[in-house]
Amino acid sequence: LTDWQKLEGGDNHGTATLVETGAQAQISGAMATPLALGGVNASLSSQVRFLMPEQGKIPEWASAAIALYGKDRGKRLYAMVIFGSPGKKDGQCDVGFYNRTMVPMTLPLGKWHTLKVEAADGLVRMKVWADGSAEPGWMVEDELADTLPGIDAVGVRTYGMPVGFEGFQARGTPAAEVP
Numbered sequence: 472l473t474d475w476q477k478l479e480g481g482d483n484h485g486t487a488t489l490v491e492t493g494a495q496a497q498i499s500g501a502m503a504t505p506l507a508l509g510g511v512n513a514s515l516s517s518q519v520r521f522l523m524p525e526q527g528k529i530p531e532w533a534s535a536a537i538a539l540y541g542k543d544r545g546k547r548l549y550a551m552v553i554f555g556s557p558g559k560k561d562g563q564c565d566v567g568f569y570n571r572t573m574v575p576m577t578l579p580l581g582k583w584h585t586l587k588v589e590a591a592d593g594l595v596r597m598k599v600w601a602d603g604s605a606e607p608g609w610m611v612e613d614e615l616a617d618t619l620p621g622i623d624a625v626g627v628r629t630y631g632m633p634v635g636f637e638g639f640q641a642r643g644t645p646a647a648e649v650p
Contacts, residue, residue, distance in 0.1 A: 503626025
């Protein structure tokens with residue numbers, strides 16, 4: 472997350488901010504790094520650790536996400552944790568692909584969590600778990616081809632509040648070219 476040579480503003484509206492504190496970074500907005508994965512036959516694995524806000528410090532619709540972008544940054548898919556949906560208590564959140572498939576979940580407040588996303592074979596899947604707990608199976612899975620046929624960049628995005636992140640990792644395998 473702290474390699475400014477590779478990071479770029481991800482959502483084409485407004486400037487993202489990143490404040491480094493050692494291995495951690497506090498991000499507001501969207502930051503991405505080019506990955507150039509090409510078509511749906513490519514594979515991607517990405518994960519980031521984020522800090523769930525503490526009791527009483529979550530504004531409505533605050534969120535943290537891994538963002539997958541096409542060549543046109545307007546084409547994107549968010550693997551997202553929405554912290555502050557109206558009517559939910561602190562710790563209750565929605566996890567999934569924004570504007571697609573979301574599932575309710577409760578996460579411990581004030582603790583670090585891992586958000587992991589994989590895309591392969593035309594599918595994208597995600598899961599979230601708290602530090603100290605066992606890594607779960609995939610929580611949400613969706614078709615990738617109709618949403619984002621090619622992944623050109625991957626990054627992190629926040630909405631509603633700056634969110635603490637740590638240990639962002641992304642790797643991918645470009646789709647094989649057919650002669």
